[in-house]
Amino acid sequence: MTTKAETGNVEKVIFEGLEEVGAEPNDISREAEFEALDVDSLDLVELAQIVEDEFGVRLEGDDLKGLTTVGQVIDLVVKKAE
């Protein structure tokens, strides 16, 4: 069973996922850029796995291309779940 993706709980899961892959908890916000969080392409794949497990939303490699901030990914997950 997956959870329904709404902005609030997607944000929570992604924030936790970012912490899990090693981002500094205090630096994590919607506005934070992945580069500043030292989150690279391998981390984003892990994040996509966490999102899929939780919400059943599959993020392909191309989906994340060009997204630079945490908020952009949160919005994308919510949009894809609709």
Next chain:
Amino acid sequence: MTRRVVITGAGAVSPLGVGAEALIDRWIAGECGIADGEGRCDEFEPTDHMSRKEARRADRFTQLGVVAADEAIEHAGLDADGIDRDRIGCVIGTGIGGLTSLEQQVGVLNERGPDAVSPLSVPLMMGNAAAAAVAMRHSIHGQTFGIVSACAAGAHSIGAAKRMIEAGDADAVVCGGAEATLTPIAIAAFGSMAATSKEGISRPFDARRDGFVMGEGAGVLVLEDAETAESRGAEVLGELIGYAATSDAHHLTAPDPSGRAAARAVTLALEDAGIEPGEIDYVNAHGTSTPLNDRSETEALKLALPDDAGRLPVSSTKSAIGHLLGAAGAVEAIATLGALRQGVAPPTLGYGEPDEGLDLDYVPNESRPLDTASGNGGARRIAVSNSFGFGGHNAVLCISA
């Protein structure tokens, strides 16, 4: 003229603790780091030494290698400004690589399917991961690679580093070995081939020995061209005066009982060093505590050193830490260097019952002063350190200090 290769840094993580000093001081004191039949690095906590992010991107063998390398590099002052990073190499060997990570991800694959397998799996388990992590962390831009030759990997890596410097490909090389295979599959696999001790006791050369005790850890040296080291004012801890490697071509796992190829590696290492057997003061044996190794190694030493094997102290670090597989040769090179520098022959612990034909001086149970009365003039002490690996790989280092 061939460049001389000196040792300017040493670092270790072993079942005797974090740090090269803990390894040598505690071994000399007769302490044993083996508990419950395993040589685990209990005192090692990765996040004491690296960020959580660095730790989760490194298998345990890489974590151990990185921490040993940090110590060696700091010791050597190799991170100082003004050192040409293009002229530094890095060779860190391993027997197996990131087995903990591999086992975890096989579990994920079986339980949750291919989509759940971590994208970090490959960089975690690849055998060159420790070398790569050390190079990235210390901005090493010369040649970097891992060497995979079972229990000879640590010594092979140090030997390859020596050659790299001699050939002029690098002025300094961070080199050694790292291993962390105290995992269910490795414990079962070594057990099923009856390589490991059922009793969980490491007692090399003793008649009751029944296999090795698996350990984990890492050892890393900084080797450096002598002139380069001198010009930057680095403290010289010792010199790697000789290295040689040969192959048994005998059996997948068992050593050639005649010890012929192993003996030849000793002889060639002495030739490389330009010394005679009479100049050696100490032998750091491979001494695994397996019935086969300890017998064939004794034979090899008698073959290579017919007039000297009987007088030489021969001891096994594995009696104190177990068998660190691909890290063994490197950790033992560091223990050997420490023994030479302190002028002590460290003991073979757990030794009680002589075995027929195994009649060398194995320095049973207690350290003793290491004489330099062996024809090298007493100005330096010289040791040979043996490493032999499954596959019939023999690698021998000759160290002076």
